[in-house]
Amino acid sequence: MLFTVSQRFFFDAAHTLKREIEAEGSRRIHGHTYHAEVWLAGPRNPDTGMVIDLGLLRRRLDEVRELLDHRMLDEVPGLGAPTLENLCLFIANEMPDFSPRLSRVRVWREALGDACTLELKP
């Protein structure tokens, strides 16, 4: 049996984005509230009844959030262009200790209805 546990966090950040369309607005420094969710898949430990203690995931996500919250995303080392795709990849890459179980990362902007999901396991 495979169980999947997940946790969400949000962060507020500024960015600019070079685009072919709607370029003017995107090029000006502005901010969004981003939401992220991380899924871990694995067997349940029969002794603990857990895939992993979600407190461990929460502690790691608090550290990842610190790298993004109230930041200018254009200047975050290792992110690249501040797109939803790169934010998914950045969050996944900041959790190497969880990678054997990391199955999905999703980042979205409620206000705009934009979302991106990175699938890490078939």
Ligand SMILES: Nc1nc2c(c(=O)[nH]1)N=C([C@H](O)[C@H](O)COP(=O)(O)OP(=O)(O)OP(=O)(O)O)CN2
């Ligand atoms: N594949 C992707 N396409 C786009 C992304 C993305 O992350 N991946 N991001 C954007 C924009 O950032 C997003 O649509 C928001 O637009 P933006 O100009 O950044 O901010 P606004 O508040 O001006 O949003 P409006 O849609 O103009 O209201 C685009 N494409």
Ligand SMILES: [Zn+2]
């Ligand atoms: Zn934007």
